[in-house]
Amino acid sequence: MPIALTVDQLAAQYTFEDAVFSGVNADTEPGIFADREFSRCTFRSIQLHSTNWKGTKLEDCVLENCDLSRAQAAGLTLRDVTFKDCKLMGIDWSSVQSYPSVSFERCNLSYASFGRLALNETRFTHCVLTEANFIETQLVDAIFDGCELSGTRFERCDLRRASFADTRGLLLDPKSNNVKGTRIPVDAALRLTESLGLRITQ
Numbered sequence: 001m002p003i004a005l006t007v008d009q010l011a012a013q014y015t016f017e018d019a020v021f022s023g024v025n026a027d028t029e030p031g032i033f034a035d036r037e038f039s040r041c042t043f044r045s046i047q048l049h050s051t052n053w054k055g056t057k058l059e060d061c062v063l064e065n066c067d068l069s070r071a072q073a074a075g076l077t078l079r080d081v082t083f084k085d086c087k088l089m090g091i092d093w094s095s096v097q098s099y100p101s102v103s104f105e106r107c108n109l110s111y112a113s114f115g116r117l118a119l120n121e122t123r124f125t126h127c128v129l130t131e132a133n134f135i136e137t138q139l140v141d142a143i144f145d146g147c148e149l150s151g152t153r154f155e156r157c158d159l160r161r162a163s164f165a166d167t168r169g170l171l172l173d174p175k176s177n178n179v180k181g182t183r184i185p186v187d188a189a190l191r192l193t194e195s196l197g198l199r200i201t202q
Contacts, residue, residue, distance in 0.1 A: 016041055026051050078102045088112060130169075144170075164188065 057077040074095035094115035110130040131151035150169030170188040
């Protein structure tokens with residue numbers, strides 16, 4: 001059964017294994033998840049808005065239907081972590097620990113920042129990434145499947161062999177990114193052609 005912990009119970013322990021958390025509202029204690037270790041844990045339908053995860057380690061964890069919008073992720077370690085149906089708006093992922101292993105399914109990542117991160121082979125499946133920023137990000141073999149990318153900026157990124165199948169709103173500048181072998185949808189190819197001043201004729 002899910003463990004419905006009170007804030008006091010969560011504050012008294014620093015290491016958790018094989019636990020399922022639900023019913024925790026951390027809005028009044030935004031630092032309650034900092035400096036803790038979670039292994040093989042599931043977080044389900046928890047309000048984690050603006051929480052601080054500094055120094056925390058998540059390993060083999062799943063977060064489902066949680067709201068982490070504007071959470072502070074500096075120093076967070078991510079090892080085989082999956083986010084499902086989560087609100088992750090406005091998070092700056094740039095200062096998480098090196099080489100995160102993470103995937104996102106049906107998440108809202110609008111206004112997020114992924115600066116100077118190694119996210120090779122990372123999967124973004126049916127996610128909203130409106131006006132997100134990928135700056136100097138390694139995305140070799142990354143998969144963006146069915147994502148909304150309107151206003152999202154890719155700058156000085158390594159996108160070799162990345163796949164953007166069925167994405168919407170994608171705009172890539174091949175002059176400022178490594179796009180060798182990158183797979184893009186037809187509408188993105190048309191926008192790229194127009195941005196280069198070319199015209200398609202039949």
